[in-house]
Amino acid sequence: MKTEFTFGDIVSVAGYENRIFYVDAWREVKEIDEWGVSEYVEFELTDAINGEFLDAFETDLRLVCRKHFAEDYLLEYDVTNYPEPTGASFHIADIFPELPSVESVAALGKGLEKVASNMAKKKAQEVAKEIDGLLDEYNDYMRLYETFGDAEYKTKADAVLTKLSREASE
Structure with a gap:
């Protein structure tokens, strides 16, 4: 149309x-x-x-x-006589007829800081776990390469190393 x-x-x-x-x-x-x-x-x-x-x-x-x-x-x-x-x-004034107290805002801020801190710790743990897994994978491929001398294992180990360096730089 x-x-x-x-x-x-x-x-x-x-x-x-x-x-x-x-x-x-x-x-x-x-x-x-x-x-x-x-x-x-x-x-x-x-x-x-x-x-x-x-x-x-x-x-x-x-x-x-x-x-x-x-x-x-x-x-x-x-826009002088523009219709409403x-x-x-809805208007914010309808939702919050009175402004929140300083104490409640401060308490909310502390709670948010705690949540952010916990999230950062969890993210750091996840990243460390992923890097550990990549290191294990790299070591496994290198052992296989040293044992059998197959170039394919060396290529896979290099790929894991590249991924590892990319993860570490993020």
């Missing part, structure tokens, strides 16, 4: 007067029901001023500005 709009274009939407939206994405919909098949395009939009998300049909959109000129258009756009978002939104 071909559409008139492309990513980054600024459009207006029927029912959302005096608001402008960016085209973020679209999807081609093919709907089959007992009466037949209908195909249409559905757009995902973001309000260019307040960031509200919206889905709309192509028939509800009208082009305001192409993507190439969008930045210049928005620089000169008058109509969708379900």
